[in-house]
Amino acid sequence: MNVVDEIVKNKKQLLKNKSADEIKQKAHDYASTNDKKFRFQEKLSDATSTKLICEYKPASPSQGDISTLSVEDVIEIYDTTPVDMISVLTEESYFKSNIENLKKAVKLTDKPVLRKDFIIDEYMIYEAVLCGASAVLLINGVCPDIEDYLNLCHELGIDAIVECHTLNDIEDVIEYDPKIIGINNRDFKDLSIDLETTKKLSEYIPNYMISESGVKTEHDARKLRNYGADGVLIGTSVLKSNEKPEIEHYINKIKHVLRKNTL
Numbered sequence: 001m002n003v004v005d006e007i008v009k010n011k012k013q014l015l016k017n018k019s020a021d022e023i024k025q026k027a028h029d030y031a032s033t034n035d036k037k038f039r040f041q042e043k044l045s046d047a048t049s050t051k052l053i054c055e056y057k058p059a060s061p062s063q064g065d066i067s068t069l070s071v072e073d074v075i076e077i078y079d080t081t082p083v084d085m086i087s088v089l090t091e092e093s094y095f096k097s098n099i100e101n102l103k104k105a106v107k108l109t110d111k112p113v114l115r116k117d118f119i120i121d122e123y124m125i126y127e128a129v130l131c132g133a134s135a136v137l138l139i140n141g142v143c144p145d146i147e148d149y150l151n152l153c154h155e156l157g158i159d160a161i162v163e164c165h166t167l168n169d170i171e172d173v174i175e176y177d178p179k180i181i182g183i184n185n186r187d188f189k190d191l192s193i194d195l196e197t198t199k200k201l202s203e204y205i206p207n208y209m210i211s212e213s214g215v216k217t218e219h220d221a222r223k224l225r226n227y228g229a230d231g232v233l234i235g236t237s238v239l240k241s242n243e244k245p246e247i248e249h250y251i252n253k254i255k256h257v258l259r260k261n262t263l
């Protein structure tokens with residue numbers, strides 16, 4: 001069993017006593033009064049720069065513990081630096097986060113926030129909406145029904161980032177016209193990284209493309225920008241230091257190369 005199978009198995013267990021029906025109405029009511037809709041897409045539509053998405057990721061299956069900073073500290077940094085959108089892991093067991101961290105993040109910033117998790121039930125989308133998230137991640141091969149879940153996100157006014165890693169993944173989802181595709185440079189099978197995944201797949205992506213995982217240096221970010229990424233998502237490298245000035249410096253450096261007028 002690979003790590004994603006394990007995560008999904010664990011997730012099913014955690015969701016056992018939850019029913020989407022319990023919070024469905026509440027989420028729809030919330031969405032009907034919320035006028036801030038599709039904020040990820042709105043940001044991506046501004047072509048003056050490639051967007052920088054930074055992630056709150058306390059731990060991961062490949063790295064173990066990543067950061068000891070609190071979610072409050074991290075979001076404060078992301079809120080006050082040129083980060084365009086924020087991603088918050090909510091997976092409990094392998095990434096050591098939780099849904100409360102998403103709630104906290106949304107309260108602490110006006111920037112659009114993505115719920116990053118292994119979404120296997122509509123319950124998790126309603127929950128994200130009720131926390132004030134602007135987007136959710138739908139992973140092809142993990143999400144049980146990309147078409148239905150995309151429609152649900154649309155009804156609720158939030159963006160979905162449909163995550164793909166292979167051309168087959170893209171072929172699976174393309175008929176549902178996803179507005180944002182996330183190319184994961186990390187192979188879930190062995191957790192290896194290859195930024196060329198973005199290069200290989202970019203020509204098959206009709207709308208917005210976010211390149212995810214494995215970005216370390218400005219050189220990497222520039223490469224992905226040149227491959228056509230509309231957004232670059234970084235977790236581990238941005239949180240490598242526990243020192244606020246160092247994190248700020250890293251963010252400024254990366255955003256600098258993502259501005260279109262830099263070579």
Ligand SMILES: O=P(O)(O)OC[C@@H](O)[C@@H](O)c1c[nH]c2ccccc12
Pocket residue numbers: 055057116117118137163184212213214215233234235236237
């Ligand atoms: O820490 P990195 O290599 O910068 O990667 C961030 C992000 O792309 C990664 O956390 C991620 C991409 N897709 C996911 C799906 C679930 C959990 C996590 C992820």
